[in-house]
Amino acid sequence: MxxxxxxxxxxxxxxxxxxxxxxxxxxxxxxxxxxxxxxxxxxxxxxxxxxxxxxxxxxxxxxxxxxxxxxxxxxxxHYGLARSFQITNVFQELSVFYNVLAGVRSHHGLRYNFFKMPDHDRNICEKVESILEDVGLVDVKDQPASSLSYGQQRALEIAITLSTDPELILLDEPTAGMTREETNQAIQMIDKVTAGxxxxxxxxxxxxxxxxxxxxxxxxxxxxxxxxxxxxxxxxxxxxxxxxxxx
Ligand SMILES: Nc1ncnc2c1ncn2[C@@H]1O[C@H](COP(=O)(O)OP(=O)(O)OP(=O)(O)O)[C@@H](O)[C@H]1O
Ligand SMILES: [Mg+2]
Structure with missing residues (x-):
């Protein structure tokens, strides 16, 4: 093998x-x-x-x-690898939900269309919700990404990384710049979302x-x-x- x-x-x-x-x-x-x-x-x-x-x-x-x-x-x-993106890959003016939705939809080969709100696609919305739940951003899902704290922005990057359903996840210093408390939360979150x-x-x-x-x-x-x-x-x-x- x-x-x-x-x-x-x-x-x-x-x-x-x-x-x-x-x-x-x-x-x-x-x-x-x-x-x-x-x-x-x-x-x-x-x-x-x-x-x-x-x-x-x-x-x-x-x-x-x-x-x-x-x-x-x-x-x-498409082979199942994904790395965490830098903050510049986050659409700051879009909601947290739509940032992750864009990733999930692109993975399913669906182009993001700002004019045709894709809320009706229930499976995809459920997938987004479950990712946001896992990274601890479900309470702020309707806020623009720009309103998030630094630690939440980094969690959003991880959520976007997870949106393509990767089997191999690559993270480059995911806790860089975080306070001790943010780091401790990030450790637990990363532990959970990367299990399996x-x-x-x-x-x-x-x-x-x-x-x-x-x-x-x-x-x-x-x-x-x-x-x-x-x-x-x-x-x-x-x-x-x-x-x-x-x-
Ligand atoms: N695109 C590039 N062009 C030229 N040199 C580069 C490039 N990327 C990295 N380097 C050089 O390669 C070396 C290693 O850089 P790298 O960023 O991989 O280190 P690192 O281990 O990640 O460091 P850090 O702990 O500071 O993040 C450095 O000397 C850097 O200047
Ligand atoms: Mg480095």
Whole structure:
């Protein structure tokens, strides 16, 4: 049987700057895999490659045995991959409900039409409601996205990520900029909405990492220093030296 996701010897240069130099690890189905590493280690670059935003300079991304490297994000969506989008992908003037509805409808091949209000489509509306319920935004569903707090905006990004029904969810620092309290709520929410899915999460916040991940890969100087369980990572001297020791 082939692996679920195999990040195979990925190299990435930006006009001579070698950012990734042979990143190699595997992710099993339903795993919760965190990628940690110092600032500038190449974590976002790696996520951009897995999610199809960048092509690797060399190497391959094998998803269920198929090489998906270099495939555009919309094609990867159809294979069942989705990453959290940045706030700029949220339609600020639209309601929370319509932001998620647009994602669900696009996944079902229905173009969003501002003039033909699609409320009658009951299954789709129920799907939107259930996503909003899961991320804790159901009470503000009729408010414009622009009125949400920072933490709620980040929850909306996750709701939009979930709108395409992904089996593999990629999150890049979903709690960045949050207060401790917002972070604690976000941990519980992410834990709930990603249950039963495969998760790859990039995070600086160790509390988030140790709460959510069952495997952690440490990216250091463009390669994976070690991939192991949180328990082993916590006690790994190389990791302490390379990363955790930095404070
Ligand atoms: N599009 C790009 N063009 C040129 N250089 C880039 C590009 N994207 C990233 N880099 C460079 O690649 C290196 C790794 O950046 P990356 O954003 O992947 O790091 P990171 O591990 O996500 O950092 P952080 O923890 O700060 O988010 C940095 O030196 C960055 O300047
Ligand atoms: Mg980053």
């Amino acid at each position: 082939s692996d679920y996701l195999h990040i195979q010897n990925i190299h990435k240069d930006f006009s001579g700057l070698k950012v990734l130099t042979g990143v190699e690890f595997k992710v099993t189905e339903k795993e919760r895999h965190a990628v940690i590493g110092p600032n500038g280690a190449g974590k976002t670059t790696l996520l951009n490659i897995i999610s199809g935003k960048f092509k690797p300079s060399s190497g391959a991304i094998l998803f269920k045995g198929k090489d998906i490297s270099g495939k555009p994000p919309n094609v990867l969506n 899915h495969t998760l790859i999460i990039i995070e600086h916040d160790m509390e988030v990492v140790f709460s959510l991940a069952n495997i952690i890969s440490v990216l250091h100087y463009g390669t994976i220093l070690v991939s192991d369980t949180p328990e082993k990572i916590r006690n790994d001297q190389r990791v302490k030296d390379a990363y955790l020791g930095e404070g």
